[in-house]
Amino acid sequence: MLKRKIFAPLLTGVIAAGLLAGCGADKASEAGAGNTEKTKPSAQAVEQVVNIYSARSYDVDALLYKKFTEETGIKVNVIDGKAEELIERMKREGESTQADLFLTVDGGVLNNAKQAGLLQPATSETIDQNVPKELRDPENQWIGLSTRARVIVYSKDRVKPERLSTYEDLTSPAWKGKVLVRPSSSLYNQSLLSSFIELNGEEKAEEWSKGLVANLARTPEGNDRDQAKAIVAGVGDVALMNTYYVGLLINSDDPEEVKVGQSIGVFFPNQETTGTHVNISGAGVTKYSKNKDNAVKLIEFLTGTEAQTMVTNENYEFPVNAKAELPELLKSWGTFKTQQIDFNTLGVHNAKAIEIINKTGWK
Numbered sequence: 001m002l003k004r005k006i007f008a009p010l011l012t013g014v015i016a017a018g019l020l021a022g023c024g025a026d027k028a029s030e031a032g033a034g035n036t037e038k039t040k041p042s043a044q045a046v047e048q049v050v051n052i053y054s055a056r057s058y059d060v061d062a063l064l065y066k067k068f069t070e071e072t073g074i075k076v077n078v079i080d081g082k083a084e085e086l087i088e089r090m091k092r093e094g095e096s097t098q099a100d101l102f103l104t105v106d107g108g109v110l111n112n113a114k115q116a117g118l119l120q121p122a123t124s125e126t127i128d129q130n131v132p133k134e135l136r137d138p139e140n141q142w143i144g145l146s147t148r149a150r151v152i153v154y155s156k157d158r159v160k161p162e163r164l165s166t167y168e169d170l171t172s173p174a175w176k177g178k179v180l181v182r183p184s185s186s187l188y189n190q191s192l193l194s195s196f197i198e199l200n201g202e203e204k205a206e207e208w209s210k211g212l213v214a215n216l217a218r219t220p221e222g223n224d225r226d227q228a229k230a231i232v233a234g235v236g237d238v239a240l241m242n243t244y245y246v247g248l249l250i251n252s253d254d255p256e257e258v259k260v261g262q263s264i265g266v267f268f269p270n271q272e273t274t275g276t277h278v279n280i281s282g283a284g285v286t287k288y289s290k291n292k293d294n295a296v297k298l299i300e301f302l303t304g305t306e307a308q309t310m311v312t313n314e315n316y317e318f319p320v321n322a323k324a325e326l327p328e329l330l331k332s333w334g335t336f337k338t339q340q341i342d343f344n345t346l347g348v349h350n351a352k353a354i355e356i357i358n359k360t361g362w363k
């Protein structure tokens, strides 16, 4: 149950449940939830909390919430779910929602949440200083927490990086039977295709999807990391993959994964043309947040130099705060040219992207 726990050291009388109207049963319970402790609420006695609906869950996130609680005393409750499901849930719950913050990993979805009227501006000078304008909504209804590049990774043994150039080139005959990618149900792929619709038009995007499918080494399966593993297993030579998974592989506790990470190279495509595809993960304060100040504080914390340094050093994403210290691996990749498109367009073209995916048989 996602609920506000009441601190009540010596109190008796009023049942806490009176304060919890509207909270739904949920597995993401906190310690003490469901107990029958009788409490008398008072303004000072209410524990400070922030409740998150999150479609972003990496190990680093839990570490960050813990640190935030240690520093501020504000407890963080998280309900994980798929972005669409969480959006539907917030729509259904309306004003009674317990969500204070919505977190997800796609610019299109962040904008969908805004368009659905589920978010509100987070007004904060600290946020404005931490995050450059282009990485947040013009009204701060969502704020970027990290960016991620979807690149071509390749077998260091079998592919010379000089042979690589663009996403488009992966559809040329030279790569027949060599290309790996996860299934099209992944938003990472849908947004990649959306970016091509935005940059090159529907026709070219469809051509690309068709060409990609024709060059696949196997029917798409698994996640991004599985594509890297398939390269090392010799199933294919190149794969589309988000760069942070390369960092997670190289720094894994599993020696097999370390080997996979070290056997693949990272190539930033389209440097002479439209740039490498980059997406964003971000957070927005919900329209009906009951703990707005705490939600804003958490965004300030997550975009601060220390948290951003943790995000990039633990999860290998690119920080949104330029003051964050990059890990050596990311430094070794150098700078690269990114697609110059509005993140919102990823959502705008999503339906078309799915239509193209289905039409071209991308499983």
Ligand code: FE
Pocket (backbone or CB within 6 Å): 242
């Ligand atoms: Fe991911």
